[in-house]
Amino acid sequence: MTSAAANEVAAYLKRRARWSPLEIAFWVFAFATIWLFPGKYLILKDTAILALFALSLDLILGYAGIISLGQAAFFGLAGYFSGLVAKYGIINEPLLALIASGLAAAALGFVTSFLVLRGSDLTRLMVTLGVSLMLGEVANRYSNITGGADGLQGVDIQPILGRFRFDLYGHNGYVYCLIVLFICFVLARRVVYSPFGLSLRAVKGNPLRAAAIGIPVKWRLVAVYTFSAGLAGLAGALLTQTTAFCSLDVFSLDRSADLLLVLIIGGTGYLYGGLIGAVIYKLLQDWIANLTPQYWQFWIGLVLVVIVLAGRERMQGWIAAARGALEDATARVAARPAKFASDRQ
Amino acid sequence: MPDLLTIEQLRAGYGEAVVLSDVSLSLREGEAIALLGRNGMGKTTLINTVVGVTRYFDGKIALGGVDLTKMRPDQRAHIGVGWVPQERNIFKSLTVHENLTSVAQPGLWTPEKVYAMFPRLEERRGNMGNQLSGGEQQMLAVARALVLNPRVMLLDEPLEGLAPIIVEELLTALRRIIRDEGMSAILVEQNAKKILPVTDRAVILERGCVVHAADSAALVADSSALETHLGVTDHGPRRTRRSTQNS
Numbered sequence: 259m260t261s262a263a264a265n266e267v268a269a270y271l272k273r274r275a276r277w278s279p280l281e282i283a284f285w286v287f288a289f290a291t292i293w294l295f296p297g298k299y300l301i302l303k304d305t306a307i308l309a310l311f312a313l314s315l316d317l318i319l320g321y322a323g324i325i326s327l328g329q330a331a332f333f334g335l336a337g338y339f340s341g342l343v344a345k346y347g348i349i350n351e352p353l354l355a356l357i358a359s360g361l362a363a364a365a366l367g368f369v370t371s372f373l374v375l376r377g378s379d380l381t382r383l384m385v386t387l388g389v390s391l392m393l394g395e396v397a398n399r400y401s402n403i404t405g406g407a408d409g410l411q412g413v414d415i416q417p418i419l420g421r422f423r424f425d426l427y428g429h430n431g432y433v434y435c436l437i438v439l440f441i442c443f444v445l446a447r448r449v450v451y452s453p454f455g456l457s458l459r460a461v462k463g464n465p466l467r468a469a470a471i472g473i474p475v476k477w478r479l480v481a482v483y484t485f486s487a488g489l490a491g492l493a494g495a496l497l498t499q500t501t502a503f504c505s506l507d508v509f510s511l512d513r514s515a516d517l518l519l520v521l522i523i524g525g526t527g528y529l530y531g532g533l534i535g536a537v538i539y540k541l542l543q544d545w546i547a548n549l550t551p552q553y554w555q556f557w558i559g560l561v562l563v564v565i566v567l568a569g570r571e572r573m574q575g576w577i578a579a580a581r582g583a584l585e586d587a588t589a590r591v592a593a594r595p596a597k598f599a600s601d602r603q
Numbered sequence: 604m605p606d607l608l609t610i611e612q613l614r615a616g617y618g619e620a621v622v623l624s625d626v627s628l629s630l631r632e633g634e635a636i637a638l639l640g641r642n643g644m645g646k647t648t649l650i651n652t653v654v655g656v657t658r659y660f661d662g663k664i665a666l667g668g669v670d671l672t673k674m675r676p677d678q679r680a681h682i683g684v685g686w687v688p689q690e691r692n693i694f695k696s697l698t699v700h701e702n703l704t705s706v707a708q709p710g711l712w713t714p715e716k717v718y719a720m721f722p723r724l725e726e727r728r729g730n731m732g733n734q735l736s737g738g739e740q741q742m743l744a745v746a747r748a749l750v751l752n753p754r755v756m757l758l759d760e761p762l763e764g765l766a767p768i769i770v771e772e773l774l775t776a777l778r779r780i781i782r783d784e785g786m787s788a789i790l791v792e793q794n795a796k797k798i799l800p801v802t803d804r805a806v807i808l809e810r811g812c813v814v815h816a817a818d819s820a821a822l823v824a825d826s827s828a829l830e831t832h833l834g835v836t837d838h839g840p841r842r843t844r845r846s847t848q849n850s
Contacts, residue, residue: 270700270704271704453704453705456697456701456704456705457705457706459694459696459697459701459705460694460697460702460705460706462696463692463693463694463695463696463697463732464692464694466656466676466692467688467692467694468694469656469675469676469677469680470654470655470656470676470677470679470680470684470686470688471677471680471686471706471747471748471751472677472680472681472706472708472751473677473705473706474675474677475677527696
């Protein structure tokens, strides 16, 4: 691109990537929950992990159009990886272990990405599910290492940075998960607002056409799938580190299916869908499980049916309208002191 | 002028089916060719084969002496093949501006320059791809191919299904791109009389082979060739006996 055009594109992308007041408010509230809900750290921590996990799926589903039932493969691999390195004292620092686990999951994502490049949505669903099931069986087979059906016992997680021990109430665990979620979100946001992110949306829209205008479709999909696997791995490692335990359940189909439910609730292709969906899903699960512990899944199912029948797009329209009104009001409030000052002059 | 795009004894198709059996043609630098023929004769297949989205069997396709046949579509785009497909294939989840900026390559054609050519797109730069009329989508498809700064543009039925006023607007733009800016191009079009004044030469395909090649100006005047190969008479497309009887 000529430098003028390149500057113009860069300026445009920068404008698009600006944080809106609503986004800032979202994250201020998210961090405020550390002080607002002191008795709810465990569910908040689970929500943050689920949100990160859902964010990983939103990147490939919402931006690249890759549907997957196998995110649990990366979640589980990194979960066991972080548990094993802690158990055997290979990496004692949780932060380093977390990064190493994410990289291990990303490596698996890179290797398996070539399987999802071919075929339709159904093929991708089956292939990703198959990889996850195979890994689950491998973990079961090598029970001498993974603990098999009993899970990985005796994991001792050291304090974060040698200072912050994972406490019984889950305070440090939640803060840790929230910070990791925020950093990963910023990274994902940076990716989707870059030219790379635009090209992913083009690939999602029409892969053949995207290739014909010079986008290397295959490598873009490999890159985003690998990145997404890394994020899913970080979520899995966070779960193991904050619970000091890992079981075969991390590879289960339920875990991957839950992610799809979260994204159905929250919506795809705008990053916050996974976060909002995770909050609603966890709150619903907690609330309904308190009301009817045995049949909570019935009510979750009913909510999903209502969402699909009512049309999420319609609901998003209402949310967009509310957001527009809120931003207008914010702009008016922000403009008022300036007007007041000019009136005084 | 040296040859820019060379196609020799090309065989290509879809799956096991051979649609192009023996196609040879060459396009010189700065030249425009009208690729004509009735429906199903292989015009779109030829364009798609140059782009790299069909099954290639045999023959040669070279751009500026570089063999394209083993390249992926994105590699062909990078070395200068610009494509405006029949279906337009606008990225519906991107805005008009994003459709352009996501693919722009260095060169003469910048998003601002194409906006100057298509002011309607400038007005709609914030609209999503699915919020455009058919004509605007076609303009965007042409603009998107231009900002790739290709060496050759392949336009597949760019006027199809558009209102007459939009057709005129697009023809004016195509004339400027080809005549004033010197873009090499192959234009596939059903409506020969609309497109021939914009091009230098015309090639007619029949059953996957080149059956007629001539200067565009000569073909416009050659009503017998138009009638024989395209069914075009001075009174418009020739009717079959059955359709005449029915009417």
